[in-house]
């Protein structure tokens with residue numbers, strides 16, 4: 001027991017760590033010895049076992065004076081699996097269509113047909129992909145609303161004129177075109193069927209769908225997912241099962257602070273962990289904090305506290321274990337992202353030198369140099385990855401055509417080659 005307290009004292013004696021706690025309004029932690037139950041869980045986690053639902057809930061209910069023990073255990077587990085490496089990817093963000101049939105209470109992405117373009121045109125996608133590749137970006141991030149063709153006839157007709165019946169068909173076509181520009185698509189289509197995913201797999205390096213939360217309660221009137229048929233948890237789980245069957249490297253995650261209970265949050269993490277165990281295709285978990293914006297129906301909904309986020313990141317690491325990649329978006333946590341790394345995260349997601357975050361337009365991307373400096377002060381290294389993590393770069397998880405292109409831009413560890421991220425990749429990866 002004393003050793004846990006000693007370690008916590010050492011961590012808190014660092015000016016940098018104390019400064020970060022202070023910036024999060026969590027200074028003045030009064031350290032006390034962990035309870036017997038907490039000590040048992042810490043020993044279990046640190047011995048390499050993952051924690052179960054009861055353990056996770058116990059940890060989620062700890063107060064701020066004990067959170068340091070979760071951070072220490074999660075940090076040790078992260079370091080065992082990831083050493084000193086923290087990753088990010090350089091991307092361009094294409095909001096392929098912002099029309100959507102859902103009405104999530106936290107959304108700022110969705111627009112109505114009269115509020116903007118129905119979709120990003122093919123020539124604009126190519127222009128952005130080409131420019132992104134020139135700037136050294138390796139990820140062509142596509143985000144769409146969910147099935148707008150089912151509710152907007154003007155969109156359906158416009159898509160038809162281009163030769164496509166669905167958003168999924170259009171996305172597959174522009175992904176293929178984007179890949180030819182030597183930048184690697186990562187698509188977020190929403191709920192999808194097997195055929196749609198199979199077709200996207202031919203050009204995508206990886207794909208993603210946030211679970212958001214496993215609770216159907218959030219679909220009720222007044223809750224975050226009211227009138228959002230694509231947020232039915234079992235449909236999202238089914239999409240991810242198809243992805244597992246198709247061997248697609250998959251990104252998922254949870255949205256923290258949208259009205260879920262702690263039990264629902266833990267159950268959401270466990271549901272993704274169970275998919276990961278069953279199919280082995282979950283490459284990354286995003287722990288994203290709800291961020292209110294003017295005009296959304298959840299405008300006055302409280303944000304999750306820093307304590308809440310730190311506990312969730314730490315508990316996620318202890319549930320998923322040392323191998324999983326856990327991401328906390330740095331633009332939503334500009335002051336605190338290094339502390340989230342200490343608490344178990346090992347990825348800072350996509351940052352773009354060119355496009356904004358259309359999902360959180362109020363939050364600018366941090367500069368890579370700034371992230372690098374902040375991590376260096378904690379004795380951690382920042383490395384650039386592709387939209388697919390090194391451990392998934394193989395024939396099992398990639399279409400042959402995509403794999404061939406990827407191999408030309410990675411080093412022996414599977415990270416982006418230095419010269420490739422300086423922007424001269426186009427020559428190296430020319431179609432030949």
Ligand code: SF4
Nearest residue numbers: 100102103104107145
């Ligand atoms: S599914 Fe996505 S785009 Fe559609 S309303 Fe919900 S958050 Fe917005």
